[in-house]
Amino acid sequence: MMAEESRKSRPRFKKRxxxxxxxxxxxxxxxxxxxxxxxxxxxxxASVAITFMIGFILIVxxxxxxxxxxxxxxLTDTEWTPLFAEPRYGILVxxxxxxxxxxxxxxxxxxxxxxxxxxxSEYASSRVREAVKPVLELQSAVPTVVYGYFxxxxxxxxxxxxNDEIPGFNMLSAGLAMGIMIIPYVSSxxxxxxxxxxxxxxxxxxxMGATRLQxxxxxxxxxxxxxxxxxxxxxISRAVGETMIVAIAAGLQPNLTFNPLxxxxxxxxxxxxxxxxxxxxxxxxxxxxxxxGLTLMxxxxxxxxxxxxLRRRFREIY
Amino acid sequence: xxxxxxxxxRSRFFDAFFAVVGGLILVAVLIVLFVLxxxxxxxxxxxxxxxxxxxxxxxxxxxxGILSALVxxxxxxxxxxxxxxxxxxxxxLYLEEYAPKNRLTALIEINxxxxxxxxxxxYGLMALGLFVYKLNxxxxxxxxGLTLGxxxxxxxxxxxxxxxxxxxxxxxxxxxxxxxxxxxxxxxxxxPYSSGGIMTGVIIAxxxxxxxxxxxxxxxxxxxxxxxxxxxLTPEPPFISFKWLMDPFAVLPIQMFNWISRPQEGFxxxxxxxxxxxxxxxxxxxxxxxxxxxxxxxxxxx
Numbered sequence: 001m002m003a004e005e006s007r008k009s010r011p012r013f014k015k016r017x018x019x020x021x022x023x024x025x026x027x028x029x030x031x032x033x034x035x036x037x038x039x040x041x042x043x044x045x046a047s048v049a050i051t052f053m054i055g056f057i058l059i060v061x062x063x064x065x066x067x068x069x070x071x072x073x074x075l076t077d078t079e080w081t082p083l084f085a086e087p088r089y090g091i092l093v094x095x096x097x098x099x100x101x102x103x104x105x106x107x108x109x110x111x112x113x114x115x116x117x118x119x120x121s122e123y124a125s126s127r128v129r130e131a132v133k134p135v136l137e138l139q140s141a142v143p144t145v146v147y148g149y150f151x152x153x154x155x156x157x158x159x160x161x162x163n164d165e166i167p168g169f170n171m172l173s174a175g176l177a178m179g180i181m182i183i184p185y186v187s188s189x190x191x192x193x194x195x196x197x198x199x200x201x202x203x204x205x206x207x208m209g210a211t212r213l214q215x216x217x218x219x220x221x222x223x224x225x226x227x228x229x230x231x232x233x234x235x236i237s238r239a240v241g242e243t244m245i246v247a248i249a250a251g252l253q254p255n256l257t258f259n260p261l262x263x264x265x266x267x268x269x270x271x272x273x274x275x276x277x278x279x280x281x282x283x284x285x286x287x288x289x290x291x292x293g294l295t296l297m298x299x300x301x302x303x304x305x306x307x308x309x310l311r312r313r314f315r316e317i318y
Numbered sequence: 319x320x321x322x323x324x325x326x327x328r329s330r331f332f333d334a335f336f337a338v339v340g341g342l343i344l345v346a347v348l349i350v351l352f353v354l355x356x357x358x359x360x361x362x363x364x365x366x367x368x369x370x371x372x373x374x375x376x377x378x379x380x381x382x383g384i385l386s387a388l389v390x391x392x393x394x395x396x397x398x399x400x401x402x403x404x405x406x407x408x409x410x411l412y413l414e415e416y417a418p419k420n421r422l423t424a425l426i427e428i429n430x431x432x433x434x435x436x437x438x439x440x441y442g443l444m445a446l447g448l449f450v451y452k453l454n455x456x457x458x459x460x461x462x463g464l465t466l467g468x469x470x471x472x473x474x475x476x477x478x479x480x481x482x483x484x485x486x487x488x489x490x491x492x493x494x495x496x497x498x499x500x501x502x503x504x505x506x507x508x509x510p511y512s513s514g515g516i517m518t519g520v521i522i523a524x525x526x527x528x529x530x531x532x533x534x535x536x537x538x539x540x541x542x543x544x545x546x547x548x549x550x551l552t553p554e555p556p557f558i559s560f561k562w563l564m565d566p567f568a569v570l571p572i573q574m575f576n577w578i579s580r581p582q583e584g585f586x587x588x589x590x591x592x593x594x595x596x597x598x599x600x601x602x603x604x605x606x607x608x609x610x611x612x613x614x615x616x617x618x619x620x
Contacts (some may be wrong), residue, residue, distance in 0.1 A: 033500060040409070043409040043412060046471075120344070123336075141522075141529075150354045289536075300435065
């Protein structure tokens with residue numbers, strides 16, 4: 001059957017004589033291939049264009065802002081009252097809120113996340129691990145506005161029962177909710193990194209008489225350090241950029257304080273507060289949110305670059 | 319001998335200690351998660367009824383509903399899907415199947431992993447400057463959908479790449495060997511075999527878009543909206559209308575945010591109820607994604 005068919009088609013092929021790829025259909029096909037490759041390339045390149053647009057918009061609007069306010073004043077002033085009659089623009093005020101809430105969140109998420117990761121990777125049976133991991137990953141599907149609800153209407157009343165001087169809006173409950181939100185990121189990524197450490201390193205350690213804890217802390221953890229760093233850096237940028245939880249639970253007054261029991265505004269919650277109102281496009285108040293956004297972008301970019309450097313510095317090759 | 323004994327006993331003690339403490343902390347984390355979600359359901363579940371789903375927001379908590387927010391969320395999600403799915407899959411395909419190993423490819427890859435860690439509110443600022451004012455889309459469903467589309471694009475790209483990478487090389491080689499062009503290999507083999515993984519990624523990306531609040535607040539979503547966008551289907555020809563793209567909108571998480579920020583207890587119950595609706599949607603989508611991944615893994619064996 002096959003042979004018959006090919007014998008039938010052979011003369012036709014000969015009549016066209018030239019190589020298949022030179023026929024009209026072949027040329028169409030090559031042209032189509034090129035076009036498709038170009039389209040796919042443009043789609044991939046779109047991500048670079050998005051980054052470019054983000055940088056462009058932030059910088060252009062911030063330049064307008066810095067024409068009015070000097071960078072020195074922006075970085076050193078200790079008041080943030082851009083919408084008052086006598087405006088003051090000290091980003092430190094917002095930065096302090098971001099630092100405090102992030103610090104509380106990381107103080108919760110990094111130790112607990114790491115312990116959970118070590119437990120899941122080195123102690124738990126594979127059945128427990130297979131059951132727990134999807135649940136932890138589902139936790140990251142919970143939207144942040146829901147965590148904001150928890151912070152304001154669950155954690156804050158709980159804290160107020162312990163100490164009734166705590167105000168209704170405070171950075172502690174926002175930070176705690178953020179910490180709970182970030183735990184799965186830390187534990188899941190760190191666990192992946194620790195599971196990737198080859199078994200023979202552990203076996204070598206066990207053969208020397210080390211316990212599981214000693215192996216986990218002195219062999220596996222250092223060997224997986226590059227991946228664990230990546231998890232910590234992701235946790236930091238999540239905490240710094242988190243918006244809804246702090247906008248809901250930390251209060252919206254700019255306040256230069258490092259006491260987590262105070263209420264304060266962060267960079268992100270300030271942006272939310274301004275855009276909820278009705279600021280005219282092009283006014284200085286409108287431009288402040290871009291300057292604040294640029295600051296936030298610089299902070300996350302700093303941590304990303306740091307993470308990149310640390311990952312490379314501590315990468316272990318087996 | 320005694321000292322060695324002492325050391326062994328001490329390290330054994332710490333080992334057992336950590337086994338207990340680590341297990342307890344893990345259980346505590348899971349309990350906190352279930353308590354938080356359980357509390358939300360306890361407070362809000364009873365409030366969900368037909369009236370709640372089909373009413374517009376109101377000054378009175380008992381009469382308020384989420385109709386406009388629900389419709390807004392669905393319409394925004396449609397725009398997000400239309401913009402992010404083709405772009406993300408195409409980008410993933412290019413990077414896995416076509417991209418040469420050069421500086422440009424490396425730049426694109428680093429860029430995508432960095433985009434994934436940009437805070438979502440920054441996307442909101444970019445959209446406010448670009449879509450709302452420079453492109454004059456206004457505070458519309460289109461602008462919101464595009465914003466979320468760009469936001470979830472890295473997720474679609476990364477999961478597409480993972481799915482494509484799991485298609486074994488010998489499948490491609492067999493197709494090339496019978497004279498298929500690159501695009502034919504991709505269209506007839508790589509894409510169908512990786513479609514399960516790609517679908518999983520797309521669903522997870524869209525479930526993230528549903529819960530995303532901050533960028534939409536930034537571009538100016540409304541919180542009190544008592545009308546529906548213009549209908550996509552019209553009685554006169556051409557029957558399909560795209561006017562809804564330019565209409566103002568509200569979405570579920572912003573409705574929730576708005577109700578949380580009010581002092582009255584009744585609105586907090588409403589907020590919990592919206593939270594339950596959002597959670598049911600996002601967790602349902604994630605469960606569907608897990609199910610799809612599991613089904614495909616079972617059906618295809620290399």
